[in-house]
Amino acid sequence: MMEQREKAILVGVHLKSEDEIEFEYSMEELGELAAACNVEVVGQITQKLERFNTAHYVGKGKIEEIVNLIAMFDADTVIFDDELSPSQIRNLEAELDCKVIDRTILILDIFARRAKTREAQLQVEVAKLQYMLPRLVGLRASLGRQGGGGGTGLKNRGAGETKLELDRRRIEEKITVLSKELATLVAQREVQRRQRKKNELPVVSLVGYTNAGKSTVMNSMLEIFNKAVNKQVFEKDMLFATLETSIRHIEQEDHKSFLLTDTVGFVKKLPHHLVKAFRSTLEEAANADLLIHVVDYSNPHYEQLIETTNQTLKSIGVEDVPTIFAFNKADLVDDDYPKVEGNIVYLSAKQKVGITELTNVIRKHIFKDYVVCDLLIPYEKGNLISYFNEHAHVVQTSYEENGTMIKVECKQADYEKYKEYEVQD
Structure with missing residues (x-):
């Protein structure tokens, strides 16, 4: 027998200071959050106000409309688009006589499930x-008082x-x-x-709005460069599919490699309790050498989603990390892809088109301190040849009278360490 889905009415207040399109998207997203909790949305009520009503969130007249809607659709829950105060919850539950929840508890519930x-x-x-x-x-x-006692009061008066x-x-x-x-x-x-x-491995961190395709970008990169299917991370077309931070080693043919981290996605009005609780996970981004801000280019509100992600990053102290943008799901938009425009890469992670272009832009950022030099390594230092073959890109090798001559592209740190063997032209 199938479990009966909860029926819910959505309620939102459009503040006059708020952009109309932004408000509409917020309500649309509230419906998606409800669906992620397996709740069926049966109705919606909105109101335009200067400020939230301190007692009931909405104006008193709207309460009647909500009551009528609950009766009409036999709803058992009312979901509000903003975080409600303790007194608002108390007042609304008394007036509506049903379960009252807000956007915050809805997001917390999704996180708890995932x-x-x-x-x-x-x-x-x-x-x-x-x-x-x-x-x-x-x-x-x-909220009845604890403890027994008849009309003469509580037995354990001291506790009270x-x-x-x-x-x-x-x-x-x-x-x-x-x-x-x-x-x-x-x-x-x-x-x-x-x-x-x-x-000394560079760290590249994927950030972005929830469901923008961060995990798909990571999996496509793993498949192309590591041929590792068993290392793939969970991906699904739904809000907050990934909560855990995944870290994968992306190997490059020329022995340059980097760590790619996938963090929890952001959402409008992300509860501050969650930001605080997930701070250590989100700080993976703060410690990265480069951020890839993954954007759902097919979403008509993508510019607002970029802004929400930027604000959330700022709130956890991520401000000075170099960033490139991966405009994902370009296959769903009438635009050319793959293409690179400065720090923006248009791609389709699902189709694995544009991943190579994205990787090339990443490489330009994180490997820019690599040095190309000619080194003459004495034959008795053969272990250094092995080291460079493993940790650098050996472009050319020849055998001279005094040792092995290599043209190598290596990290600045390795160049400084072994520049005594450098041969100038």
């Missing part, structure tokens, strides 16, 4: 508890602790325990990060 690793699960749980803490009153909890206070204390304790465990995992991630830096 989280696979222990770190991601902890991050989501901490964010959810932090969201719940000030809203316990509005979450329709039974309400169920609300107990719940609050339990949540605070749980947040402390989970945060400690999370701190341990974050410390491990930091050790791994330092290790990668020590290996």
